[in-house]
């Protein structure tokens with residue numbers, strides 16, 4: 001380990017460099033690699049997982065299991081040892097299945113979280129590089145900016161308005177001002193202002209720091225109780241199900257007691273026999289497999305979304321996605337490609353075009369069709385120089401490809417520079433930068449202070465044209481500076497924005513050579529306007545398609561951009577958005593009262609020149625309209641809006657850590673089309689959850705009805721014993737019901753409107769279907785049982801037929817459950833889900849074992865059926881298939897969609 005002469009916060013920057021054996025140009029790659037091998041990766045051990053044993057025991061913490069355990073004890077007392085043993089077996093197997101499924105779901109979620117491993121900007125080999133945070137080593141120089149999560153413990157070496165929120169470490173939510181001077185050796189963690197600690201968050205400003213500790217050596221790694229982010233694993237729907245389950249259990253217990261009393265008191269059955277009947281009823285009616293199926297369905301949904309580049313950070317989002325009806329999205333990079341190219345440059349007396357595409361710096365400056373090579377002090381050269389110097393990006397040829405590191409728009413300016421022969425590195429050496437005000441979307445400009453070697457100083461300014469013009473009193477003409485003509489520039493801005501070009505203006509002002517710091521007070525209205533840059537950034541093809549999909553799916557797309565209103569409208573038109581006629585700017589929004597905004601927000605789809613506060617206001621207004629809003633964001637200031645929206649969506653590539661942490665979902669590819677894909681998957685998940693309910697409940701309902709009817713009608717023998725019912729529930733849950741979780745999405749899923757968020761879980765349609773099917777299953781099973789009993793008085797045989805009929809009913813009904821209303825009798829319907837066919841095959845093997853294996857016959861009281869019994873079972877059971885398909889046809893005829 002590296003030992004400093006004093007505590008790191010008390011060391012000077014020089015001492016720190018020495019102690020970690022590094023320098024301002026950073027380590028070289030070979031040394032960094034060696035340090036990584038010697039000291040290990042920069043990560044903390046996985047947060048304490050729930051111990052395996054605890055996870056297993058928690059499977060027994062369930063109302064149903066309590067009921068079963070009670071039944072087990074009583075059957076034991078009554079001397080029904082076989083039943084006691086089978087129930088014990090079922091309880092155990094149930095716990096094992098729950099345990100395995102939960103483990104799978106947890107694994108799936110963990111794997112997805114690792115997709116979000118963050119990067120850090122470092123200086124190595126004298127160059128800015130992006131590396132995985134895990135690969136940071138002591139001695140690396142890390143560059144920091146607002147929104148970054150500090151990747152390791154750093155001794156700060158340079159700061160510019162740097163503020164860091166250390167809430168994770170100290171609990172103090174107010175951000176701390178950082179600086180580079182050493183602080184007292186005995187300073188508390190919160191007062192070590194010369195340090196930036198791993199896990200804390202940059203809220204403002206810029207800085208660089210030297211890595212002094214990584215992984216478990218960091219202050220964060222030292223605190224025993226790890227600050228692991230808790231991902232809630234339940235969702236509104238799961239909670240609804242849990243409540244529903246509790247009510248159901250209570251109702252069933254009451255019903256079972258009533259049946260018991262009825263049988264004993266009115267029908268005069270012996271109490272021990274009636275006890276078994278009541279138990280059968282209880283175990284029949286409780287849908288024990290449902291919660292596990294729900295969790296698995298959600299986990300599969302999360303995996304599917306991740307495959308389509310949407311990473312879910314909070315599980316409830318999976319469900320909410322299905323009811324999203326407004327998507328508020330950024331423009332640049334999300335709807336557009338973020339591959340910018342400077343196409344037009346306008347100076348006071350000329351309009352230029354730049355040829356070439358992408359970041360390849362081959363192209364020419366032309367006036368009309370004529371190529372031109374401007375002189376060094378010509379306004380166009382000054383404008384491009386300003387754009388190249390007031391710039392934080394780098395352009396590099398990597399392999400055979402030109403790549404921009406940093407902001408793509410700034411990269412495009414470097415390309416423009418290269419096309420006219422201005423080399424950024426050379427310019428930076430000629431005009432070294434002394435200070436800067438970084439770009440923020442609140443003030444929409446960036447300013448840099450430079451000193452030339454011949455005793456001059458300049459401030460360069462670049463930003464949104466309206467802002468820059470406000471600060472200019474003059475403009476640069478070929479003949480020299482003249483008074484600014486505001487109207488001329490406004491006209492040019494409108495003209496270019498109308499073509500969908502993204503606009504940027506540059507200006508400069510001479511400064512006092514003694515000035516070494518740049519503050520907002522230096523940015524008054526003394527600037528000289530140099531030129532206007534028009535950049536093209538075409539819409540993504542897949543975004544055009546996705547906007548169209550949203551239009552069809554009843555989802556309104558709203559564009560929220562920092563860009564010029566006309567640029568925004570032009571792009572909105574290319575994208576095919578609904579209302580491109582109207583737009584609101586941030587300034588206009590400020591003038592509107594809440595009521596007025598409420599009126600407009602439903603209708604208007606384009607919001608331009610807005611800042612993060614406007615986003616908040618818009619979300620609140622849309623939510624008042626009862627909308628379920630997905631909102632995208634990337635900056636640190638977007639975090640509140642992301643938190644506030646129903647589905648906060650952060651950018652995975654260009655988003656800050658702060659935005660990602662506030663978001664429910666992260667787009668791994670920053671692409672708008674990914675949001676639509678996630679919505680589609682969200683709808684499918686909700687469908688599958690409903691389908692699981694639609695499948696499981698009638699099965700339980702049917703079983704309960706069988707017992708209830710048998711008791712009410714005074715049958716001599718119950719058609720099913722409790723252990724047989726447990727068997728059916730268990731084997732069908734792990735085979736048939738589980739296969740529904742893998743159900744692919746329905747064909748026209750994006751052509752129906754979003755699900756109303758207040759729609760109850762059990763819609764009228766669902767309740768009807770459950771009751772309808774339960775009655776069919778009851779009628780068929782009970783009927784065949786009685787008929788068989790009349791033919792052959794062997795109860796075991798008749799019961800074996802009843803159990804197999806019940807299971808066969810479920811097999812047929814499983815096909816019906818694949819589509820709510822669409823017919824199933826076609827190739828897609830029968831063969832569309834491979835898991836269903838697999839599940840049925842496995843279930844058939846289970847049933848054959850149940851019927852023919854001697855030990856099973858002893859355990860479950862079954863009988864080796866003659867072959868001729870099977871066709872009857874299949875024929876009776878297939879009736880459900882026909883009944884439900886007929887019901888669907890009638891429903892389709894009368895109602896367009898399920899209620």
Ligand code: ATP
Pocket residue numbers: 330331332333407409410439440441444445446462463464465502503504505560561562563564
């Ligand atoms: P979106 O919200 O759709 O991503 P945006 O990227 O245009 O839109 P901002 O980043 O807030 O939104 O930019 C607003 C305006 O500020 C831009 O139109 C541009 O004129 C100017 N601007 C953007 N980036 C810079 C920068 N690095 N330096 C100077 N000015 C910039």
